[in-house]
Amino acid sequence: MLPEPIKKFVEAFAALPSIGPRQATRLAFYIKNLGDAAIKELSQTVDNLSRLKICSRCFFPYEIVKKSENTNEALCYICSDPNRRHDIIAIVEKETDLISLEKTKKFNGRYLILGDLKKNGTLDRVQKLRLNNLKSFIKQELKNAVTEIIIAVNPTTYGDINANLIAQELKDLTTKITRLGRGIPTGGEIEFADEDTLSSALQNRS
Ligand SMILES: [Zn+2]
Numbered sequence: 001m002l003p004e005p006i007k008k009f010v011e012a013f014a015a016l017p018s019i020g021p022r023q024a025t026r027l028a029f030y031i032k033n034l035g036d037a038a039i040k041e042l043s044q045t046v047d048n049l050s051r052l053k054i055c056s057r058c059f060f061p062y063e064i065v066k067k068s069e070n071t072n073e074a075l076c077y078i079c080s081d082p083n084r085r086h087d088i089i090a091i092v093e094k095e096t097d098l099i100s101l102e103k104t105k106k107f108n109g110r111y112l113i114l115g116d117l118k119k120n121g122t123l124d125r126v127q128k129l130r131l132n133n134l135k136s137f138i139k140q141e142l143k144n145a146v147t148e149i150i151i152a153v154n155p156t157t158y159g160d161i162n163a164n165l166i167a168q169e170l171k172d173l174t175t176k177i178t179r180l181g182r183g184i185p186t187g188g189e190i191e192f193a194d195e196d197t198l199s200s201a202l203q204n205r206s
Contacts, residue, residue, distance in 0.1 A: 002025075006028045006029070006032075009024065009027075009028040009031075010024040012024075013027060051063070051064075053074055054074075055074065055075050055076035055078075056074045056075065057075055057076075057079045057112075057133075057137060058076060058078065058079050058111040058113055059112070059113040059115075059130060060078065060079075060095060060098060060111065060113055061095070062075070062076035062077060078102075078110060078111065083108075084109060084110060085109045085110070085147075086109075086110060086142055087109070087142065087145055087146050087147040087148070088107075088108075088109030088110070088146075088147055088150070089110050089111065089112060089134065089138075089146065089148075089149050090107060090111050090112075090149075090150040090152045091111070091112045091114060091149065091150065091151050091152060091153070091166060092111055092112070092113055092114070092152050093113070093114055093115070093117050093154065093159075094116065094191065095113055096191045097113075097152065097154075097190045097191055098111050098113060100190050100193065100195075100198055101152060101190070101198065101202065103195055103198075104198050104199040104202055106199045106203060107202055109150075112130060112131075112133075112134050113130075114130055114131075114153075115130070117153065117158060117159065117162045118158075118162075119158045121158070121161040121162070121165070122165075123165055123169075128169075131166065131170070134170075135169075135170070135173060138173050138174075139173075144173065146173055146174040147174070147176065148174065148176040148177075148178060149170055149173070149174050149176070149177050149178070150177075150178050150180070150202075150205055151163045151167060151177060151178070151179050152180050152190065152202075153166075153179075153190075154184070154189045154190055155179075155180070155184055156189070163179060178205040178206055179205060179206065180198075180201040180202060180204075180205050181200065181201045181202070181203065181204025181205050181206060183197050183198075183200045183201040184198070184201050
């Protein structure tokens, strides 16, 4: 009954986080009714995301700024900022967690984004690669001079399991591995915590 382009749209959008088939269908008709110019603009906006590069150190996306004269390698604005500490690293699950922590303005270290954690208590291949990347950065670039690694994952059951796995992987690199302080309700998510809560969780880490 649905025209093919609508079906395809629904298939693609229903696979995205927080969008179900019903919302995807509603979106499809809504966007169609915006008219051709708006649809072109929207698809251009999506297409522009492909121009972003991924930071080789923390894995946050960044845009290549034309004026930069070959500064460093492929690094994001945080990793290439000389005023940020090298020796404190926060490990987060998602890009949006990094953004939430940045908004508190209470953290002046670096990050590592691991990507969506599995609920079955294992780290996937990409996550292991990223942790290995961090390990070699700490050994080779920092000469093991790491003051603290904060495992800033959600205080959910699977977050706790994963935090233990990550701590196991990194235990030889630093004597201080911390988690965010309780304050974010157990089972809650960093992404949805307000700035005050997150600031105090960051300050009361242990
Ligand atoms: Zn970076």
